[in-house]
Amino acid sequence: MTTQAAPAKTTDITVEVVYRGIFQKTLAQRICRGVVLAARRSGHPGTAFARYGDSPERNGVPAKQFAVVAVDDTQLEASMARYEPSIVDVTVAVDDTLVKGVESWAWYGRQPIWKPTKPGGVVIVTSDRTADEIIAQTDKAEKPYTLAVVPGGASFAGLWVYKDDHTDWRVMGALAKVAPEWLPLEHVKALVREQTKDEGAVASVQFGHDATVLREVKPGEGTSGHEVLQFEKPGWTTMRPGIVVDARKPGERNPFYKKYSARTQRPVVNFDTCIKCTMCWLDCPDECFEVTPTGHYEVVYEACIGCGICAQVCPVKDCIVMVDELKFEKNDNVWQRWQSDRESYNRWFEATTGVSVAPPKTKAAAAAAGGDD
Ligand code: SF4
Ligand code: SF4
Known part of the structure; x- marks a missing residue:
């Protein structure tokens, strides 16, 4: 120092x-x-x-x-x-x-x-x-x-x-x-x-x-783990006539839509308690959720801006937890990890969020029971 x-x-x-x-x-x-x-x-x-x-x-x-x-x-x-x-x-x-x-x-x-x-x-x-x-x-x-x-x-x-x-x-x-x-x-x-x-x-x-x-x-200190992200901006004379922004093909996510640098926090999902209600998928303003083969909804982290709406609308207490972005190094999606090794994913969920992987309970049920737990 x-x-x-x-x-x-x-x-x-x-x-x-x-x-x-x-x-x-x-x-x-x-x-x-x-x-x-x-x-x-x-x-x-x-x-x-x-x-x-x-x-x-x-x-x-x-x-x-x-x-x-x-x-x-x-x-x-x-x-x-x-x-x-x-x-x-x-x-x-x-x-x-x-x-x-x-x-x-x-x-x-x-x-x-x-x-x-x-x-x-x-x-x-x-x-x-x-x-x-x-x-x-x-x-x-x-x-x-x-x-x-x-x-x-x-x-x-x-x-x-x-x-x-x-x-x-x-x-x-x-x-x-x-x-x-x-x-x-x-x-x-x-x-x-x-x-x-x-x-x-x-x-x-x-x-x-x-x-x-x-x-x-000193030069060389720091991480090389962040993605290099640069855009080619078409000039006035190089734009194609009639088309300014390419439309997204059905079933395909726009590879250029990466707003993750806007995040202060990111949502982490407890797939064990998710009741597959679709609320997060419906309400996310950036359409970040993808449906998985098990019917759960996982966040596409490259597109997520960290607004926290999904955590607010999710009816299950602590099923989506917003976590400080600096705790993460990558934007990899995580459902696959949960699917292949639930125990390991749940240990990671608990360590990352500070919330235990508890049996499902809706926010309404928790409130009716007179507490947060
Ligand atoms: S934090 Fe906001 S942008 Fe990210 S998945 Fe949730 S609702 Fe979508
Ligand atoms: S809102 Fe919550 S319970 Fe509903 S699908 Fe999304 S993560 Fe699952």
Whole structure:
């Protein structure tokens, strides 16, 4: 572990905040705005903006916002003469499941979280995990960078009603730690004190600064287990006349429909207690369920965005359990595993979900019995 990651001061600094659509949008805005306002206290101009077109309307879709700060107005103008920063000094991921890769609007395919971070730059991740656990789920590094882990789980602070869980202030404290030339801690604390009139928020800035763990990541560290996912985008002149999107043939799943990078959690099915009612199959908005030869329904994980609707509509208690995405390394479907070795699958189900494989009981029956069990 190192204690100092400050990038050498240059003519400007660009921070990108990668977040999940809807419920972390306001959080990302507050962080980018905070970067600009705190830097202004040091006399540096800056601007905060969202990526063009990033207005995701579905929970979980990865999106980005940016903050650019420069030594003076001329440098700021020069750095803004780009459509979107392709290289950034600091990447902030406010949800640790984003380290599995980002597929913003499916324009670029899945990309490593560190892809736009410059060599020697910093990737800040809010997480309850250790740096080594996070690296184990992050694409193999092709350049050195510093991983900064800010203690805290994924924020669900919301969009219309913002429930501040202080992720914004802790991340601001971490930014003061990794870029003190641009964001001196005292300036960040003064800004937060002025804006919130809340010493608890100021204490969270200090906590984010002090408790953030820095870990140098060398090229070659990380996993090579994630799928390479890139799309060929047809140009205006290369589209076939009359057809823009290929239709799905009956009985065939579109091989390009892969929205799994949107997940914070994934559904895990207890096939032993499933009563084959079809509710999950009917209600999944992304048609992720396939019927199996035994009449059970299994999730096609490549297509699942982790919205949790299936777990809500399933009438059997704990038959579908939503589990933290970072517990998984692959997107393989699992029914076949249950079919060939139930005991082993059930042991895995219990270890993964923390729920025991119990006899079937409907949610209504559990409620009538006066408890959850
Ligand atoms: S969480 Fe369930 S309902 Fe939502 S996309 Fe995945 S399988 Fe479908
Ligand atoms: S909703 Fe639950 S019980 Fe019904 S088919 Fe799906 S997994 Fe089985």
